Amino acid sequence: MSYKVVFHIDWDDDKILNMALGNIENLIKDPSATDSEIHLVSNGNSVRLFRTEFCEENISRIRSLHSNGVRFCLCSNSLIKLHFKRENMIEICEVVPAGIIELCKLQAAGCAYIKP
Amino acid sequence: MSYKVVFHIDWDDDKILNMALGNIENLIKDPSATDSEIHLVSNGNSVRLFRTEFCEENISRIRSLHSNGVRFCLCSNSLIKLHFKRENMIEICEVVPAGIIELCKLQAAGCAYIKP
Amino acid sequence: MSYKVVFHIDWDDDKILNMALGNIENLIKDPSATDSEIHLVSNGNSVRLFRTEFCEENISRIRSLHSNGVRFCLCSNSLIKLHFKRENMIEICEVVPAGIIELCKLQAAGCAYIKP
Numbered sequence: 382m383s384y385k386v387v388f389h390i391d392w393d394d395d396k397i398l399n400m401a402l403g404n405i406e407n408l409i410k411d412p413s414a415t416d417s418e419i420h421l422v423s424n425g426n427s428v429r430l431f432r433t434e435f436c437e438e439n440i441s442r443i444r445s446l447h448s449n450g451v452r453f454c455l456c457s458n459s460l461i462k463l464h465f466k467r468e469n470m471i472e473i474c475e476v477v478p479a480g481i482i483e484l485c486k487l488q489a490a491g492c493a494y495i496k497p
Numbered sequence: 498m499s500y501k502v503v504f505h506i507d508w509d510d511d512k513i514l515n516m517a518l519g520n521i522e523n524l525i526k527d528p529s530a531t532d533s534e535i536h537l538v539s540n541g542n543s544v545r546l547f548r549t550e551f552c553e554e555n556i557s558r559i560r561s562l563h564s565n566g567v568r569f570c571l572c573s574n575s576l577i578k579l580h581f582k583r584e585n586m587i588e589i590c591e592v593v594p595a596g597i598i599e600l601c602k603l604q605a606a607g608c609a610y611i612k613p
Numbered sequence: 614m615s616y617k618v619v620f621h622i623d624w625d626d627d628k629i630l631n632m633a634l635g636n637i638e639n640l641i642k643d644p645s646a647t648d649s650e651i652h653l654v655s656n657g658n659s660v661r662l663f664r665t666e667f668c669e670e671n672i673s674r675i676r677s678l679h680s681n682g683v684r685f686c687l688c689s690n691s692l693i694k695l696h697f698k699r700e701n702m703i704e705i706c707e708v709v710p711a712g713i714i715e716l717c718k719l720q721a722a723g724c725a726y727i728k729p
Contacts, residue, residue, distance in 0.1 A: 384717040391516060391613060400623060400657055404713050407690050411711055425516055425613075458523050479527055481520050481611065485500040488609035493720035495611045495713065496728045497623060497657075507632060516668060541632055543729075574639050595643055597636050597727065601616040604725035613729045 382407070383416040386489055388485040389496050391425035391480075395439075398430045400497040402442050409449050419446075420487055424480030425455035428463065431471050440471055447473040456480030499532040500524070503603040505612050507541035508595075510553075514546045518558050525565050535562075536603055540572035540596030544579065547587050548569055556587055563589040566611040572596030615648040616640070619719040621728050623657035627671075630662045632729040634674050641681050649679075652719055656688035656712030659685055660695065663703050672703055679705040688712030727728075 388401045401421060408414055415440070423431060430458060431453070433440065443453060454477045455470060477483045488494055502524070504517045517537060524530055539547060547569070549556065559569060570593045571586060575594060591601045604610055618640070620633045633653060640646055647654070655663060665672065675685060686709045688701060699708060707716045720726055 384714065384721070386713070386717050389611070405713060408713050411714060413710075414714060424520075465618075476527075479523060481502070481524050481526060481571045482500065482530060484611055485502050489500070489607075491721075493717045494610050494726050495621070495716055505727070540636075548660060594645075595639060596638050597618070597645060598616065600727055601618050601725045605616070605723075610726055 382413055383418070384414055385418040385492040386424055387420040387484060387494055389484055389491040389494065390421065390423050390427040393426035393429045395430065395436070396480070398439060399491055402446065403497055404438070404449055404495065405446055406442070409446065409451070417452045420454060420492065421451065422454045422456070422480050422483050424459045426459070426463070428455050428459045428465060431474055432465065432469050433471055434469070443471055444473055454480065454483050458475070498529055499534070500530055501534045501608045503536040503538055503600060503608045503610055505600055505610065506537065506539050506543045509542035509545045511546065511552070514543070515601050516556060518555070518562065518613070520611065520613055521562055521567055522558070525562065525567070535567045536570060536608065537567065538570045538572070538596050538599050540575045542575070542579070543558055544571050544575045544581060544586070547590050548581065548585050549587055550585070559587055560589055570596065614645055616646055617656055617722070617724040618648045618715060619652040619724040619726055621716055621726065622653065622655050625658035625661045627662065627668070629726070629729055630659070630671060634671070634678065636727065636729055637683055638674070638679050639679055641678065641683070644678040651683045652686060652724065653683065654686045654712050654715050656687070656691045658691070658695070660687050660691045660697060660702070664697065664701050665703055666701070669691055670711065674703055675703055681719070
């Protein structure tokens with residue numbers, strides 16, 4: 382089967398990002414979940430976790446998941462509020478105009494919602 | 498486009514309410530989100546955050562969002578458990594019999610769920 | 614009316630489990646919610662809360678809810694990672710291969726999602 386799912390993180394908490402990445406890694410390697418559509422939307426202070434300077438280990442996990450088709454979306458509203466520049470964020474991340482609207486759109490398109 | 502969404506808060510944590518109100522303020526002022534249907538359901542100890550004595554600044558934000566069509570629902574089960582009276586809660590809030598049932602109904606009616 | 618809903622917990626936090634159990638207890642005794650379909654999915658470190666040695670009071674609440682038709686699902690990935698054996702978990706719990714996939718399936722089947 383293939384699943385459609387969006388993971389949502391908003392707090393600047395490394396433990397929550399680790400939980401989300403572990404959830405997605407398990408989902409991807411599950412033989413029953415081929416061709417799944419997996420998104421992660423980060424808004425609020427959680428965008429801080431996606432700075433290139435932040436954490437080498439997380440960056441390699443995120444790049445690896447992205448190469449397996451996972452989409453990482455950062456909220457532009459949050460980046461602006463925190464004065465973070467696009468070029469300081471992990472390059473594979475997509476900047477979306479508004480994280481909340483992305484979450485609404487994805488659920489309306491049939492994605493399950495999971496908040497780690 | 499117009500979106501349908503319910504925000505859920507349950508912990509007595511001012512930071513979470515601030516996150517939710519900020520999320521809704523961003524959504525309302527987004528030019529792509531006209532005529533959206535926006536609900537917030539508060540149950541558990543989070544109903545404490547909606548007392549009139551609690552916080553002037555939040556009250557004015559909540560009133561302003563309500564005047565823009567946002568519905569604020571407080572769980573009656575939680576109010577009873579905490580011995581809070583209707584007249585001590587912000588007047589624009591709607592008291593629903595059960596917050597969890599409201600969340601079920603709204604999602605069944607097509608609302609996206611967001612837990613800040 | 615009857616509702617379809619899945620509650621999700623993932624942190625090893627007794628307060629969150631208490632909130633979830635209270636939510637479900639209120640839902641079950643609500644006269645408007647007959648014949649509801651209620652699931653709880655536990656993954657991550659939250660599976661620790663379902664060990665038989667953990668907490669007498671919670672075990673009796675969980676058994677009582679189960680006898681009222683509530684399904685409690687523990688993530689096998691999480692049990693393996695934490696070296697917990699099936700026989701040390703509350704006997705009424707069902708072990709599912711992957712908690713995240715269970716959450717995807719249940720939402721795809723029309724369950725509302727609630728994260729206490």
